[in-house]
Amino acid sequence: MKTTSGTIWRAGLTALLLVVWLAGLVWAFWWYEGRYVRPFDRPAFFNGVAVAPPFAVGQVQVVHVWQPGCPCNAGHEQYIAEMTERFTALGVQFAVAGAENEEKGGSPFKNLPYWPIPEAWADWPGTPSIAIWDATGRLAYVGPYSDGVHCNSQSSFVEPVIRTLLSGRSVNITSQDTVSCLCELR
Missing domain, CATH: 1.20.5 (Single alpha-helices involved in coiled-coils or other helix-helix interfaces)
Known part of the structure; x- marks a missing residue:
């Protein structure tokens, strides 16, 4: 028992x-x-207050806004490196903004100059994202690279904007609501 x-x-x-x-x-x-x-695919409002571009006017200018360590970066890095190389050959100037560190934001940006985010953009909605100016220095586009986690030449919002600006036509996409994979800028 x-x-x-x-x-x-x-x-x-x-x-x-x-x-x-x-x-x-x-x-x-x-x-x-x-x-x-955390959910990274989130709604965001990009409102690009007009600020001076990083370089002297005369060429289309692009600033990659980047936060190292963001999980959303992985789907964009290869495309960004390829796109940057291709459009640099056509005279577009590129810089990187965001968290400045010894890597300048990671491998796609190792040779790009750093551009500090202007105070007017202190509430930038997230990264990875981009700002584009036309050859006259007018802000033409602010927002994400695409509406998903991955970006390529077919899903990119950026390539059509750059091509349009290089053809001499104007673009004005500086305020937009979007849902995209974004991390907070630290």
Whole structure:
């Protein structure tokens, strides 16, 4: 009889410990998710207050606004490097803004000059994003590269803007609501 009650007691204690352990795992997952897992595909409003471009007027100018370590960067890096190289050959000038660090925002920007974000843009909605000026120094586009996590020449908002400006036509997309993969600029 003693063996049976001892076995039941041990089985009950084991079950209780298992329930406490599972509850601890559920709590830890809930805490981790609430603290570290954030939705990055979010609505944002880009309102590009006109500021002077980073270089002297005369050429189309592009500033990549970048936050190193943003999970949204991964879907854009290869496209940005390729696009920057291709349009630089056509006379477009590029710079990088955002968090200045020793890497200048990461590998796609290692050779680009750093441009500090103007005070008028202190509430910039997120990164990765971009600002484009026409050859006269007028702000033509502010916003994300695309509306998704990944960007390529087919999904890019940027390429049609640059091509239009290079053809001598004007663009004015400086205020827009968007839903895109964005991280806060620190």
